[in-house]
Amino acid sequence: MTVVVFAQAAIPRDIGLFEFLFGAEYWTGAGGILTSLWDTVVLCAAVVVVATVVAVPLATALAHHGRGELSVTWIVTLSRAIPTFAVAGLLVPISLRRGLGFEPWPIFIALLLLALPPIYLNTYTAVKDVDRGVVDAARAMGFSERHVLFRVEMALGTAVILAGVRVAAVQVVATEPIRAFLGGDGLGRYVRDGLGQNNDNLLLGGAILVAALAALTGVMFGLAQRLALPAGVRRLARPRTR
Amino acid sequence: MSTVTSLTLHPGLEELKGIAEVAIRLDEVTKRFDGTDSDAVSALSLEIPRGSIVTLIGPSGCGKTTTLRMINRLIEPTSGRVEINGLDAIDQPVTALRRSIGYVIQQVGLFPHRTVSQNIATVPRTLGWDKQRTAGRVAELAELVGLEPSMLDRFPDELSGGQQQRVGVARALAADPPVLLMDEPFGAVDPIVRTRLQDELLALQEQVDKTIVFVTHDIDEALKLADRIALLNVGGILEQYSTPDDLLRAPANEFVEQFIGEDRGMKRLTLKTVADLPFEQGPVVDIGASPIEAVAVADAEGGDWVGLVREGSFAGWARSEDLRQGAAVADVPRSQPAAQVTPESTLRTAMELIMTSHTSVAVIDDGGRFGGVVTLDTIRASLVAEVDR
Amino acid sequence: MSVVAQAANPIIRWEWIVDEWDQIQEALIQHLELTILSVSLGALVAALLSAVALRFRPMATPITGFTGFLYTIPSVALFGLLVPYFGLTRTTAVLPLAAYTLLILVTNTLAGFDAVPASVRDAADGMGLTPTQRVIKVELPLALPYIIAGLRIAVVSTVGLVTVASIIGQGGLGRLILDGLRRTFWTPMTIGATLSIVLALVLDGVIYLIGRAATPWAQRARTT
Numbered sequence: 001m002t003v004v005v006f007a008q009a010a011i012p013r014d015i016g017l018f019e020f021l022f023g024a025e026y027w028t029g030a031g032g033i034l035t036s037l038w039d040t041v042v043l044c045a046a047v048v049v050v051a052t053v054v055a056v057p058l059a060t061a062l063a064h065h066g067r068g069e070l071s072v073t074w075i076v077t078l079s080r081a082i083p084t085f086a087v088a089g090l091l092v093p094i095s096l097r098r099g100l101g102f103e104p105w106p107i108f109i110a111l112l113l114l115a116l117p118p119i120y121l122n123t124y125t126a127v128k129d130v131d132r133g134v135v136d137a138a139r140a141m142g143f144s145e146r147h148v149l150f151r152v153e154m155a156l157g158t159a160v161i162l163a164g165v166r167v168a169a170v171q172v173v174a175t176e177p178i179r180a181f182l183g184g185d186g187l188g189r190y191v192r193d194g195l196g197q198n199n200d201n202l203l204l205g206g207a208i209l210v211a212a213l214a215a216l217t218g219v220m221f222g223l224a225q226r227l228a229l230p231a232g233v234r235r236l237a238r239p240r241t242r
Numbered sequence: 243m244s245t246v247t248s249l250t251l252h253p254g255l256e257e258l259k260g261i262a263e264v265a266i267r268l269d270e271v272t273k274r275f276d277g278t279d280s281d282a283v284s285a286l287s288l289e290i291p292r293g294s295i296v297t298l299i300g301p302s303g304c305g306k307t308t309t310l311r312m313i314n315r316l317i318e319p320t321s322g323r324v325e326i327n328g329l330d331a332i333d334q335p336v337t338a339l340r341r342s343i344g345y346v347i348q349q350v351g352l353f354p355h356r357t358v359s360q361n362i363a364t365v366p367r368t369l370g371w372d373k374q375r376t377a378g379r380v381a382e383l384a385e386l387v388g389l390e391p392s393m394l395d396r397f398p399d400e401l402s403g404g405q406q407q408r409v410g411v412a413r414a415l416a417a418d419p420p421v422l423l424m425d426e427p428f429g430a431v432d433p434i435v436r437t438r439l440q441d442e443l444l445a446l447q448e449q450v451d452k453t454i455v456f457v458t459h460d461i462d463e464a465l466k467l468a469d470r471i472a473l474l475n476v477g478g479i480l481e482q483y484s485t486p487d488d489l490l491r492a493p494a495n496e497f498v499e500q501f502i503g504e505d506r507g508m509k510r511l512t513l514k515t516v517a518d519l520p521f522e523q524g525p526v527v528d529i530g531a532s533p534i535e536a537v538a539v540a541d542a543e544g545g546d547w548v549g550l551v552r553e554g555s556f557a558g559w560a561r562s563e564d565l566r567q568g569a570a571v572a573d574v575p576r577s578q579p580a581a582q583v584t585p586e587s588t589l590r591t592a593m594e595l596i597m598t599s600h601t602s603v604a605v606i607d608d609g610g611r612f613g614g615v616v617t618l619d620t621i622r623a624s625l626v627a628e629v630d631r
Numbered sequence: 632m633s634v635v636a637q638a639a640n641p642i643i644r645w646e647w648i649v650d651e652w653d654q655i656q657e658a659l660i661q662h663l664e665l666t667i668l669s670v671s672l673g674a675l676v677a678a679l680l681s682a683v684a685l686r687f688r689p690m691a692t693p694i695t696g697f698t699g700f701l702y703t704i705p706s707v708a709l710f711g712l713l714v715p716y717f718g719l720t721r722t723t724a725v726l727p728l729a730a731y732t733l734l735i736l737v738t739n740t741l742a743g744f745d746a747v748p749a750s751v752r753d754a755a756d757g758m759g760l761t762p763t764q765r766v767i768k769v770e771l772p773l774a775l776p777y778i779i780a781g782l783r784i785a786v787v788s789t790v791g792l793v794t795v796a797s798i799i800g801q802g803g804l805g806r807l808i809l810d811g812l813r814r815t816f817w818t819p820m821t822i823g824a825t826l827s828i829v830l831a832l833v834l835d836g837v838i839y840l841i842g843r844a845a846t847p848w849a850q851r852a853r854t855t
Contacts, residue, residue: 080784081831083791086824089808093817170703177707181798182812191711195798200715207711214705316757340759351754355772355848365758397848413758423757 017201021208033187033209040186040213043179044172047108051115052165059123072124079117084110085178092182102183107176114175115168122164126157159225166221174214187213264328265421265453266290266313271322273308273478282308283478285322292420294469295447295454299461301501305478306457310423313455314343326421341365344414344422344452348429350406352398358409359384359394365417383412386449388442404435411443415450422454428463440466461502465490465509473498487513507625508590516592516606516616517585519624524603524615525549529557529572536565549605549615550576556605556612579605585613589624592616647818655807659826662803665793666834669725670786673732680733681740691741698733706731706795714799724801728792732785739781743774776849779842783835790831794823804830 027033062071091106177188190206193199267290273283283305290296298306311317312324315336324331331339352361359380366376384394387408398406407427414422428436440463447454458464464471465486472483475497482494490510493499502509525543527536529552540548540562547559550571558576565574580599583592585608592604596618606613648655680698684691709727717723747770755765797805807823810816843850 077835080787081790081828081835083794083824083827083831085791085794085797085805086808086827089794089805089812089820090824092812093820096815174703174705177705178795178798180707181809188707191707192798194711195714203711203714207708210705210711211708214703214708218703314757316753337759337761340757342759345754345757347750347754347757349748349750351748351750351752351757353751353755353769353773355769355846364760368758368760368764399848410754 017204021205033190036185036187036189037209037213039184040173040176040188043104043108043111043186044169044176044217047111047115047172048165048169051112051119051168055116055120056123056161059120060127063124063127072121075117075120079113082113084114084175085182087113088178088182103179104184107179107182107184111172111176115172118167118171119161119164122167123157123161126160126164162221162225166218166225169221170214170218173217174210177210263292264289265292265326266455267323267325268309268312269323269325271309271312271319271324273305273312273317274320281305281320281477283312283319286474286478286480288472288480288483290453290455291470292453293451295456295467296470296472297456297458297464297468298472298474299458299464300474300481301476302459303476304474305476306474307425309474309478310425310455310457313421314340314345314423316340341369341417342419342421344419346407346410346414346422346424346427348426350398350410350430352406352409352413354398357395357397358389358401361398361409362413362416364413369417379416380412383415386415386446387412402435403431404439407431407439408442411446415452420453422452424454424456426458427456429458429460436463443467462509462512465513473501510625511590511593511621512588514589514624515585516583516587516589519589519616519620521614522617522620524617526551526556526612526615527571528552531571533565533568533571536560536571537562540565545602547601549612550574551612554611556607581605582607583616584608589616589621593618593621644818647816648822651819655822655826658804658807658823659830660803661801662790662793662805662827662830665721665724665728665796665801665803666786666789666830668721669728669789669793670732670782672725673729673736673785673789674782676729677733677736677740680737681744684737684741685744695734695737695741698737701730702734706792707798710796710799719800721801723799724793724796728789728796731792732789735784735788736778736781739777739784740774743777744770746777747773772846776842776846779838779845783838783842786834786838787831790827790834794827803827 088106088110091109092102095101095105176186177191179186180188180192187209188206190202190209192206194201194203194206266288268286268288270285270287271283272281272285274281282303286305286309288296298309300306308317312319313326313331315324315331326339326343352358353364356364359377362380362383363376366379371379380394381391384391389405389408389412393401393405393409398409401409407430410427428439431439444467456464456467468486470483471486471489473481473489475481481501482489482498484492487510489498490502490506490513493502493506499506525539525545525547526549527539529550536548546562548562548565550557550560556579558578560571560574560576565571567574580601581592581595581604583595583604583606585606596602596604596616602617604616606616677698680694684694704727706727709730710723713723713726717726751769751773752765755769756762760768793801793803794805794808796802797809800806802809804823804827807819807826811818811820811823
């Protein structure tokens with residue numbers, strides 16, 4: 001047991017799939033599943049938080065003042081065209097030359113670029129789409145501009161914004177494993193190691209872990225969406241069908 | 243591939259077309275939609291004469307559109323027979339049937355990805371006409387419905403609502419079908435354009451003589467266009483099927499009366515023209531007559547004005563007062579008529595003009611010649627006379 | 632790093648580009664091949680799935696759900712899952728890449744057909760077009776803008792995912808990136824990354840232009 005705390009047992013080449021997934025010794029320790037999981041979660045959470053903190057106020061401000069229509073189309077085009085792996089790869093040499101090492105900046109920035117568009121776009125759309133009549137009515141009742149902005153638009157738009165955050169989170173978690181191939185660790189390491197060692201079960205196990213985490217993220221955010229909004233607002237925020 | 247039965251509806255076989263007097267016969271046609279517990283159309287029987295315009299009209303839910311769509315089998319009847327040119331519609335292959343029936347709908351449904359001429363050419367191309375024949379036909383139809391040749395290469399999106407509907411009509415007539423189905427075709431355009439399209443449809447019918455079944459919810463449109471009106475009640479119950487004038491003069495029951503509205507007398511006035519009235523000279527005298535003759539006419543008719551006619555044309559109204567002064571009739575100051583109609587004007591227009599000007603007579607201008615006068619009394623008399631019949 | 636070492640290892644060493652031009656070209660071509668193969672396969676399957684969903688309306692939701700499910704599987708995981716069965720071959724790369732395009736292609740195709748106005752379909756039926764004629768001559772052209780938009784997204788995201796496929800040796804330009812990483816030699820990384828971004832943008836533009844050419848009616852503005 002003491003050995004396991006400080007250094008994870010090397011994963012044998014002939015390990016069985018379930019042995020790996022459910023064996024306690026592979027979960028604990030510096031190279032263990034839990035540590036890798038933690039690495040991944042910390043990075044992804046940081047990315048999502050920063051993306052939200054940057055995108056939401058920016059998009060809200062622009063949308064409320066009716067500016068930035070062009071920015072929306074640009075962001076859509078660019079975000080689709082930029083392969084995250086390429087961006088991260090591009091940033092590694094730069095990071096290294098500045099003495100910042102392989103991690104975390106290249107992958108962090110690359111994932112941030114991935115997370116920003118869905119949150120920005122959804123926030124922008126949400127704020128724009130809020131029923132004009134509601135806003136006008138509130139204005140007519142004498143609220144100040146800022147009051148209108150915060151109370152009415154944020155409440156109704158929250159559902160849509162949350163949906164954007166969810167998309168961003170799932171995408172980030174699903175893409176994060178490439179980090180293991182760019183000099184980092186995280187859950188993707190098992191796929192990397194499995195490929196490197198020709199260890200099929202390790203490979204499969206790693207793949208399953210990665211997939212499971214992505215699915216879990218989606219489910220968790222789905223729950224958060226349900227819990228965050230009262231039924232009435234949720235009904236209002238449901239996208240209108242044609 | 244066409245069987246004999248579809249061939250008889252295939253345009254081009256002139257000899258078979260002229261057979262039946264009744265173009266479309268609906269025989270106890272019923273439609274009940276799945277999941278509903280009442281008939282949309284209930285045992286409707288109707289005969290539509292060849293070459294006539296028959297309007298189906300009624301309140302929401304009366305099944306007029308359903309009935310129309312059962313003729314070209316866009317909806318299949320639950321029971322009953324639809325006969326077209328003597329043949330049961332069920333027996334035809336459905337696409338062949340539809341290609342021999344023109345179909346015009348309110349939203350037009352032009353293909354956005356095809357030009358105007360390509361749209362019009364749709365059925366001919368489907369029937370396999372060659373390019374030359376098709377192009378000729380498209381040009382012919384464009385002229386017929388009043389489309390500029392420059393519009394032929396445009397896309398529907400570039401046209402106005404009225405122009406689009408003209409294309410829709412042209413498209414429906416492309417393969418020269420004997421029957422035309424129209425479902426509220428003019429409902430989506432503004433009133434001015436609508437009136438123009440209605441007039442053009444009537445003019446068109448003069449030339450092409452189709453059997454037209456026309457669905458509308460606008461009683462005035464029906465009265466204007468139809469040779470016969472079929473008034474349906476909710477559930478497809480036929481309440482009355484008669485000419486517009488008969489419908490107004492003798493409504494079959496309270497439902498009909500209420501549907502037409504309280505002003506059916508007034509509506510009847512739109513069905514008649516000034517030409518239908520007996521000639522009335524009115525207080526009119528030749529401009530060359532002597533002042534005494536003029537005054538005599540003024541006294542006889544008892545009005546404040548006397549009309550002056552010069553060589554068969556109306557020259558203006560002169561005040562009776564002025565005529566009594568004794569000056570030559572030709573020198574008396576004249577005013578132009580405040581109310582003037584032509585023989586083609588409806589009695590409704592005549593009445594409107596008379597009521598809104600400060601005269602009590604309208605002058606009839608028959609191509610520049612004086613055609614008599616119209617008074618409110620004459621108009622009233624013409625209405626009343628028929629009621630007693 | 633010493634100054635000398637840094638000078639020997641710049642972000643881009645231009646001589647390398649000249650020397651290894653063949654390698655770069657090969658990587659680019661492989662990247663392009665993989666993209667085209669995957670999107671073509673995806674388009675084929677998407678067409679079939681869309682046809683089924685359109686013909687049998689109840690199937691639309693399960694089909695969309697299935698393609699959506701495939702999309703949520705992380706690329707690293709999906710590549711990893713297939714390696715034990717297909718090895719480090721092109722198939723292992725193409726299958727997941729094609730699978731990822733399904734969601735957007737099916738969703739956009741269905742949306743495109745959905746956008747055809749009911750009156751246009753009604754008019755087509757009323758004029759005696761057979762259902763097949765109506766779908767092919769009327770509905771499909773009108774759905775084209777949506778389908779093309781979907782293709783653009785599919786192509787662009789596939790270009791990005793092909794770089795990830797380099798982890799199983801099938802990455803085209805991604806190989807340059809990994810190669811450079813392994814050798815701690817930056818030029819191939821920079822080139823690989825830049826070229827994949829450029830390729831994505833170029834392909835996006837090409838499909839956009841093709842789309843414009845195929846839909847002349849959508850370009851004309853309303854005159855009234």
